[in-house]
Amino acid sequence: MLIESPPSTPDVALRAWCADDLDELVAAYRDPVLHRWTRAPVTTAAEARRWLDDVQRDWADGRRHTFAVVEEHADGARLVGNVVLKGVTPQRPAPEVGYWTASWARGRGVAPRAVTALSRWAFDRFPEVARLDLLHQVDNVASCRVAQKAGFVFQEILPARPPFPLDGHRHTLHA
Incomplete structure (x- = not known):
């Protein structure tokens, strides 16, 4: 899978996921x-x-665009997270941004930087997209902070719906 110009930001890079990432992916999900x-x-x-x-x-059918988030170190790159752009379709008013951060990388600003890089890429790559949404459950305080740090503005409380048992927040970022 080739990404024309992979997004990046200071200290983190976004790139295509590959088979070499699978062990670190499983390790991240042990959290x-x-x-x-x-x-x-x-x-x-x-x-x-x-x-x-x-x-x-x-990626091939354009439904979702998922990136591995990596940090470069003297001994090579290390997987620190995942970001995804979901639902870039004419039927959807705003694609959704999602992410997770590996436990070993939390608390260092990795998620806001990765979400910011993905958002810039999304607006550049899809000029018809005027707004991005970032959704999270109301009790996910860390995701609320990530949204704010990445420039997303709180818009509304969304009612709970399966598979999510609690109400959620919708934050938006405009192009």
């Missing part, structure tokens, strides 16, 4: 906090392979 906020945890090598196949298929 109980990540399990709490994601709908489809990846707990085995087979699940990781299916997840990667889905990511590549979604």
Whole structure:
């Protein structure tokens, strides 16, 4: 999968997921906090392979654009998270931004920088997109802070709907 110009920001880079990432993907999903906020945890090598196949298929058909978030270190790059742009279609008024951060990278501003890079890329890549949404459950205080730091503005409380048991927040960012 080729990404014309992968987004980046100081200290983190976004790139296509690849087979070399699968062990770190499974390791990231061992975190109980990540399990709490994601709908489809990846707990085995087979699940990781299916997840990667889905990511590549979604890129090919334009439904979702998922990036691995990496930090460069003296000994090479390390996976620190994931960002995704969901629902770039004429039927959807605003695509949704999603993300997660590996436990070993939390609290260092990785998520806001990655979300900012993805948002800039989305507006550049899809000029017809005027707004992005970032959604999270009301009790996910960390996601609320990430949205604010990345420039997303709180818009409304959304009622709970399966699979999410609690109400949510909708934050938006305009092009």
